[in-house]
Amino acid sequence: MSITTKYQYSLHQHNTFGMDVKAEEFITYDTVDELIQVLARIRGTGKRILHIGGGSNLLFTKDVEGVVLHSQIKFIEYGACEGGEILVRVGSGVVWDDFCAEMAKQNYYGSENLSYIPGEVGASAVQNIGAYGVEVGSIIKEVETIEVATGRPRAFSNEECAYGYRDSIFKNQLQGQYIVTAVVFRLSVVPKVHLDYGQLQELRSATVVPSAQTIREAVISIRKSKLPEPDELGSAGSFFKNPVVAKGVYEKLAQGYASVPHYVVDEEQIKIPAAWLIEQCGWKGKSHGGAAVYEKQPLILVNKDHATPTDIIELAGMIRQSVLEKFQIQIYPEVNYI
Ligand SMILES: Cc1cc2nc3c(=O)[nH]c(=O)nc-3n(C[C@H](O)[C@H](O)[C@H](O)COP(=O)(O)OP(=O)(O)OC[C@H]3O[C@@H](n4cnc5c(N)ncnc54)[C@H](O)[C@@H]3O)c2cc1C
DSSP: OOOEEEEEEEOGGGOTTOOOOEEEEEEEESSHHHHHHHHHHHTTTTOOEEEESSSSSEEOOSOEEEEEEEEOOOOEEEEEEETTEEEEEEETTSBHHHHHHHHHHHTOBSSGGGTTOOSBHHHHHHHTOEETTEEGGGGEEEEEEEETTTOOEEEEEHHHHTOBTTBOGGGTTTTTTEEEEEEEEEEESSOOOOOOSGGGGGGOOSSOOOOHHHHHHHHHHHHHHHSOOTTTSEEEEEOBOOOEEEHHHHHHHHHHOTTOOOEEOSSSEEEOOHHHHHHHTTOTTOEETTEEEOSSOTTEEEEOSSOOHHHHHHHHHHHHHHHHHHHOOOOOBSSEEO
16 A cells, blocks of 8 residues: 655556646555545645546646646445345446456446446546446446545435536536545346447347346447547547537427437437537548547547647637537537646
């Protein structure tokens, strides 16, 4: 168990976009007690704190002043099993997909559709990660945190996390105020599958319910065919959120584009894929400096050739502007600009 501190430390290996920026101070810790010690030490210095996970949803725009923290709290603990469900408590520093792999191995259902999403368990609860019809908020029972200002522990119930589309209280009212140290998941020990989405429908069968492992493997195979591997091509996944618009806005759009894809959110709101809007504006595969729009999925901006933060910021800005001009729809980044 230890706390490590590095100064003027390169974050190149700590962000999937591959931005080569430095942290003034970079601290890792292995336990909650160590985190509390670290926070006590920083408190009063006036230094800014940024907690990162795997850096797979961050765009570092410049060197980071202050302290960058990174959790190494790594454990998976099995709790009570009741009514077909099991509670699993997981340290914030566990790699998200290692957790998914372990759950699939045990044949516990709930996380398999979220397999292969980059990042760590702590951030999953902040981001409310989602894929193939499942959001992590639907399997979270509780999020354990430490308050930055006081060093006091606080557990948030699922309701208190206020989960929404790629959203939570930790991204809004309480942004930067709490550090996630562990997440308690509620998984199903009996088959509970979500196979409505695209190619996963092929796993539906009248007689056999696929195992969590089978679904995991299908998800990984789909993701590998569509998404860039962070080790090979830098990105932060979907760069923009899918805009949710008033029904009237969608209806007007559909008059000009009969084939506009859409998902009904409720009676008044419709979600439109940002990828479609971006593709209609002709951005697919286009480059700007070292940055580019991924050819297979225009929602993803990639670091094609030594992109600088400015390349990516400018490209994102031009895309937003052209979507606004063509469709009068604002799209917002899902990625956190730092
Ligand atoms: C190729 C690729 C594919 C992707 N696919 C998906 C997808 O299908 N679905 C999806 O939802 N996302 C996807 N993402 C985005 C990303 O993987 C998720 O947002 C992920 O949860 C980020 O985790 P991270 O550990 O890398 O967090 P980081 O990017 O390091 O941080 C994200 C945010 O969480 C905060 N944070 C990190 N750790 C903690 C902590 N312990 N306590 C408090 N705050 C913390 C950070 O301050 C920051 O605000 C993809 C990314 C890539 C590169």
